[in-house]
Amino acid sequence: MGNKQTIFTAQQLDAYQDCTYFTRKEILRLFYRYRDLAPQLVPLDYTNHPDVKLPYELIGSMPELKDNPFRQRIAEVFSEDGEGNMTLDDFLDMFSVLSEMAPRDLKAYYAFKIYDFNDDDFICKSDLEKTLNKLTRNELTEDEVKMVCEKVIDEADLDNDGRLSLEDFQHMINRAPDFLSTFHIRI
Amino acid sequence: MEDDSVFVISARGRLKSNPLLDQLPSYQSLLYRRKSSSIRRRESSKGRLSISGMFNTANKLEERRKSQMEQRAIRELTLPIVEKRRHKDQRMEERNDLICCSQWREDARRHMKRLTDNAHVFLSSMKLWRSDIHQIEGMFGTGILSYFSFLRFLVALNLIIFLVMFCFVMLPMILDPTPRNVIYNQHQGNVCRTNPRTTRGILKNYHEHIVDLLSGDGILERTYLLYGFYTKDEIRFPQIIYKLPLAYLLATLGYLLLSLLWIVKRSVAGFKRHLIKDEDRFQSFCNKIFAGWDFCTTSESAAKQKRSSLLYELKTDLEDERIKQKMADRTTQDKCRIYLLRVVLNMFVMGVLAACFYSIYVATAFSQKAENRSKKVNFVVDLIHEYLPSIVITVANFITPLLFSVIINYEDYSPAFEIRFTLMRCVFMRLTSIAVLLFSLWTRISECGSDPCSNPKVCQCWETRVGQEMYKLTVFDFIIILAVTIFVEFPRKMLVDFCDCPLAKMLGLQEFGIPQNVLEIVYGQTICWIGTFYCPMLPAICTIKYFCIFYVKKLSLIKNCRPSTRPFRASSSNFFFLGVLLIGLILACFPISISLAHIKSSQACGPFSNYNTSWEALPAAVEALPQNGRNFINFLASETFAVSFFVVTCLAMFYVIALARAHKKVINQLREKLVMEGKDKRFLIQKLCQAQSILAASEPQLNSPGRRSPSYHTSFSSNFNNSVVLAHSPPKSSTHV
16 A cells, blocks of 8 residues: 555544544545545545534534434534534544544443533433434333333432432443444444 | 533632632543534633632643644544534644654554455445345344344355365265265175165165255265265375375365354453453443433334333343342251252253153154165155154253243242343253264264164164264254244234234233253254264355345244344343354264264265274374374374373463452452542542631621532532531541551
């Protein structure tokens, strides 16, 4: 594999390889995907670290994300400004954490942040209700929603404060057998 | 977004009690994972605070952060890439300060890691059908994906088994320098007066060719396909003498052992996860909500389907809870009635199974008798006679699952148990039908001992006959899968698409039922394992068969199916698939071991014609070894070794079980301790809150602060009492005496 590409310097690619779970080829492929979202905004030369941010609407329209009910939260969590507008770094970070090779703890941490809608470091009942409604598109009745949220808190809350902290969440994820296989996007 | 409930600061810059929480070590560790911008902002706001020393944590933050993170790989840190890059540069600098020896070691380690990463990527890109499986995952989710990756595993397994048989059995025969008698004399050693078979002249009937090809008869008997062809005691190469019987025997044992090891290796990961998760929280709510959505879904229809299936699951679970409640409320009278009903239904099920098995037995006997008749009636009738056992097995395996799913509705179990129990019954039915077929063959073969002329075709070379039966089963299985897809699934889709009749509405689109499909291919694989000893080319045929089935099923899935409303969880499904496969393997070992060790090998054909039973090739080879080797192997086979090995294995097993039990106990204790610690923490914070507020209240210039009231804060403020410091009794805690 020769150094034929001129988009990144060798150090930049090296740094990306160390900071994400992607290889050189994949990083370049992801760069092209990023660029395809807005070819006029994204330059072909990143050697001088241009400051380019793609608005959330473009990110949310990607085929991998457009059907995901949590796409807005995902974009918000991984973007620098917290609004969903992503730089290339944020983009790579997001797909690296959601890739197959990221370890469980890392994924659990970011999953916690995604499901924490009000950003208070706890998943409280209202966060759970929002999660449930996004998952089922409001098709459960009020009672059923309440019952399910109660059951979730029952199962996962260890320190009995009525909501899930990061530790509760991670402990629960360790015992959720499907998490690794579902919390992953192939790109 | 910067409004953290813990970081409330009053208008005057006066600290309220909440920042005490800030100093808890558990919260500190959370801080390290924050984004850089928010940390910076928090640090600057803290700079305003005036309480002594305790808040000069900016430096402490840095130190602790450094030490914690040094051990972990950069990409596992929960930081954005900008931070990670900064961290990496820091580490590089630190590394440059090291002495060159450890620097070189660090570099070597990094390069090694990079190399292994690239190797992994390369290997996984070589995986068969990667893009197809990707497409399926996007459209149907991870449950169905696991079926297809199971299929891919079986293709690889069959290929390896074929390579084993090819290298050790077929290749020496092919490279044999001395030409052999091509036509083995089927009348050799035959004392019975038999009708001469219809002359197989050059101008054979076209139909007879087809029948031969489909049943492994005729010309195929004299090819590498069947056991009977390998009638050679030893092959003399220029330098060595290759003992074919020994090689044949060892290759058989080898492929069984190889399959076992590979399956166990694959199931270890799933088994670990199976042990960890709580048994009574199977498919718990948490798992459904936080790990329920397949982030891989890429099509809108799949997303819609996923959403409705999640909805269905949640409703089913809530229903489950209600049923559990109902079951707990059952009276004794109800219970008696239900148990009686269950006994009756189970007996009915056993009756049905017995009927099926009997019909398989009879069909096999009839098929054998019909083949002995030399007069061939008709092309189609001949074929039906040949395939009668396969037809009966397939029909039985088609009807019984439908019957089981109807019966289970009356037995009043919980839904989760219903699914599992029906599945168990289907597995039992499938694998036992093979056992019955083999039993029927065995009775024929053992008749040969007493009366060789009753069944001349079987008695002369029974291994070839068994091989032909297995070959027929495999071919028929393949034909049925193709036929069902082409003649049932496609028309159904066309009916639903183009016809508006009530029948179409009732049927609906086909669901891709994972359990039934998995049982189908496990059935095929069990036959392959049993049949490889008698038909060495069977693994190759199975490889091609599974290869074609992949594409057929994929096409049918994409064109005809909708995802099932009862989704099959990916995690438990891998365990289920490999578990059933393992049962199939164990079942396959029984007939092989009986025929190796117990049944007399036929004298007229095959590599073991000079031995009494096939197993005897091994002791004969051991006898030929030098004295030391013989002694060693005799020792290994002796009772002393067997008993001590057994005792040691039992001890190891008991130790591991005791360890697991101890771990479980420790986990429970730690869980209780965690709850207690949480309570302790809250109690202490409450007290501190009170103490601080009393302190603040005693200062005259205090303004009531314009507190924002985040949820965390109010839970404490509601509890504090101005007058008395230790007003409430503390909650029960482990520290309370």
